[in-house]
Amino acid sequence: MKRTLLIVDDEEFIRVGIRAMLEREFPDFYQFYFAEDGEEALEILGSNAIDIMITDIRMPIMDGITLIGLLRQLEHRPAVVIVSGYDDFEYAKQAIRYEVRDYLLKPIVRGELHQTLIRLEHELKRDEEIQGMLSAAALKEEAYRQSEIQYVLLNDGMSDGEVAEKLEKSGISELQAGYCLGLVQAVELEGRAEGNVVLQTRIDEFLRNTGQPGEWRFTDKEGRSLVLVRDERRLNELLDHLGQGRLKSCQMGVSDWTEEPERFREAYLQALKALRYFFLKSAPGMIRYSQIKDKPHCREIPREEIIKIGNMLGTEREQEIKTLLIKVLEYPKILRYDISYMEEISKAINELIFDRVFFIYGEEAVEILKLYRQIGSLYQSPSFHSYYHGVENLLDRLNDFIREVKSTHLNQKEMRAALEFIDRNYERKDLNLAMVSNHVSFNYSYFSSVFKEYTGMSLIQYIKKLRLTKAKELLDHSLLKVYEISAKVGFDNPKHFNKVFREAEGISPMEYRMRTTSLHVPIVVPKEENID
Known part of the structure; x- marks a missing residue:
């Protein structure tokens, strides 16, 4: 089906x-x-x-x-x-x-x-x-329990009473005896979503077959499994169970032991922070919050070096860029500090380099933007080294792109040829950026940037303006119907033509034609034949 x-x-x-x-x-x-x-x-x-x-x-x-x-x-x-x-x-x-x-x-x-x-x-x-x-009622109850836990995990500032009430509605009670949380995810980023689904099934199997009173599994908003246990040793047993077969590469972050129900969200954030350190470790296993909570914080990130990298893009200083990047992403130094140091560096790279480039060049760098979407979010990379090489690759791409744009800032001959080609073919409905750039043998993205600098508008805007100009000439000086003019100047259909025309002129094509009492079309009287 x-x-x-x-x-x-x-x-x-x-x-x-x-x-x-x-x-x-x-x-x-x-x-x-x-x-x-x-x-x-x-x-x-x-x-x-x-x-x-x-x-x-x-x-x-x-x-x-x-x-x-x-x-x-x-x-x-x-x-x-x-x-x-x-x-x-x-x-x-x-x-x-x-x-x-x-x-x-x-x-x-x-x-x-x-x-x-x-x-x-x-x-x-x-x-x-x-x-x-399960019955429909049981499913509804399970969904309700999950939603109550999600509410606790996502909302800061809840009172102790509100947390206790939500936990009780989720079936969790008597946490005063102590508990800790384990947050589990699949290792491989590619296929992680599928792996997390399989993990959920295996964890449920473990709790069902060997479970003890007071153990639960929930799912956070990223699809990771949150496991609550009353005995920390149970998390080691769970890892052993998950180590059987193809799930041997899962990762688990573990919170501190706590006897306070109201600290449930805090315990989750501890487990989440511990889990994030696998970004630096890039290996399966378990990391406890107690192992990383005392790492020192570094408030000074290499901001000046990051700015210099951004300023050097589009130059012939590739080696200097790579040297500065090594200094910015100095792995031994990053290992010494709290993970927030790495997060702040990533944020600064995005803001001071990548966001700045895309603000200047916009949609012309759309192909490179796709790569940025993979690198711009730190934990979209499975490891530090993967992130490093991704940033390095993106910088290389941006450097080449900007250099290409700068090297031939305005190529008059090719641009004139492009405009002539457009003027000859504006009525073609399939006229597009690829067709025009191929005509002048320019790279697609590069041509888009140079064309915009040369004309002050994008190719789409230019073609639209040209077609409207030709349409107005025909409205003024021909007897063609509006739908005939629409087709003649290259619009897909009269409806689209009317919409674009009204947006540009403030009136419809028919209103434009009727703004005067005559069409200004010369009347040609045929001559009488001379039969002499």
Whole structure:
């Protein structure tokens, strides 16, 4: 039976593009539904059992966040994946409280989309297996327990009474006797989501078969397993159990022992911090918070060196850049300090180098932006060394890109040839950046940057302006109908032509034509034939 998948986006080419990427990778696996906004999506969800919904955030009529919030009213709720632009990243975080499974940044990377759908399929199958074993009431109770724990983990500043109440609703009680938390994740970043799902099953198996009173497993928002035990030795036994078979490479961060229920969230954060040190260690096993909590903090990051690296991009000083990077990411020094030192360095590299470059060059560096999305979040790299090489590679790419832009700041001859080509072919509906850049034998990204510097606008804006100019000439001096003019100047359809024309001129094409009483079309009277 096919999975049902709803794609919600106000841009048709994005809806079609997502479908094409999925059909190539998973032929005949999904039954697709489409909606242009949240209101249309709700109608589809109300009359169809949708398994997965991929939705944009910013849409007219009803946006994605509002749509997700209303899903709670539905009997059958789909697994939700959010699609957002780079600038919407903070806004997308709001969706976490609505149990969104994942988010993807635009432009959507095919591999990331495939991995997300593979992980969702594992989760849906697991959910279906659980539904086969448990009653609907038990499932509802389990989901409720998980949501109560999630609330405690995600909310700082709760009173002791509120924490105790939430824990009791989750089935956890009598923590005064003492407890500690273990946070478990799969090692490999590629396939980690799938590995975490398998880990959950294996941990549940361990607790069910060898469990003792007062032991629980919950899931945090990243899909990692949070295990509560009353005896620390049980976590070692759990690691031994997980070490059987292909899960021998899991990692566990362990909190301090505590006898205070109200410190439950603090214990989770301790386990999470311990788990993050695997970024530096890059090995399976266990790290206890007690092992790393006394590491000194370093307040002074190598800010000046980071700024220098950014200033050198686009020059012939590659070796100096690499030397400075070694100094910035000095591994022995990073090992000596609290992990927050590494986190602050990563944040500074993003802000002082990468964000600055993308602010200057914007969408022209979109291919490089995809690489930044892998490096910009520190823990998206499986290890320090992987992160280091990723930063080094990204700096090389940016250096070459900026140098290429600077080396031929304005190539007059090629730009004139490009404009002439556009002027001859503006009526072609398939006229695009790749076609024009190929005509003048320029790199795609480089041509985009030079064209914008040369004309003061992007290629899309230039073509649109040219087509409107030609359209106005035809409206003034021809008897062609509006839809004929639309096709003649290269617009996909009259509706799009009307929309673009109104945005530019403030009036419709027909209103533009009728602004005077005549079309200024010369009347040609045919001469009488001379029969003499």
